[in-house]
Amino acid sequence: MLLTIAQWLQDTAFGQWVSTSSVAFPWIESCHVLCMTTVVGTITIVDLRLLNLTSRQRTVAQVSNDMLPFTWGAFALAALTGGMLFMSKATEYVVDLPFQLKMLTMALAGINMVIFHFMVFKRVAEWDGKADTPRAAKIAAGLSLLFWATVIVCGRWIGFTVR
């Protein structure tokens, strides 16, 4: 099933173009790196604030309102460019261990974010501006940093297993 879809994606004119053109892959990959570093860079700023380590003169709500629009915009573009890169060798990526781990880790980062949002961030007004952030917020921020660092390692690792 997954392999059939992968084969179809790879056989599309677009998939063929990304895989055979000498410039398509590097250009799309460069955009992917730019977007991905924006995602992780802005998330790091929010996570460090949640850990109560930095930006303490501004509230958690202020820091996340400033940064998260960039995170989401860049994430959409990273997913788009990532999808384009995927199409070049879809059948090889789906069975590639680092690729699978990367997708799994991103899913974990997503679940962590959803849990944090509904359990802790929803009541941000109650705890924001206090001397310390809640323990649950710190755990979510620490996990987020760990997951995104793993995503980067897996992403780079893919470049050595799928060529």
Add this chain to the structure above:
Amino acid sequence: MEHAIASFCDWLANTPVSMVIQSVSWIIPMVQSVHIMAVTVVVGAVLAVDMKLLGVVGRGSPISAATRRFLPWIWVALVVLLLTGSILTAAEPRRELINNVFRLKMALILVVCTVTGAFQLAVSRNAAAWGDTPSNQWQARLLAIGTLAIWITIIFCGRWIAYVEHG
């Protein structure tokens, strides 16, 4: 000059350190991963400062607070980038040192570091001119758009080093 660089590359590639990095398969991917993590720190910090200069983020807080908060991270990340970048260069010297994209990347890093250092100094000497809105808005906009453009080009160069022909 090119000849001297080529000889240096060949000497470096045959040093024990370089040979260890080349032969242990996980070193290059791990060092590249740390390199990219340091890039994310630079991107986050540059975006936060430049968007404040453009008036997009940080309403009610002075530019001088944003530079004190974020610019030191750029310098720390740059030390990590220099260190990890040097390890990668030691592993494959010709791939980097005899490569026009790598040379462009290094030149742009020198330019953006000079501009950022001068900006940081200017803010620390006259924080009053860099309040919630800058005293000279066009200067601030030029600085923000210019440094963003240079950093984006640096990131693109970083990826393209792997794809262009080298000596």
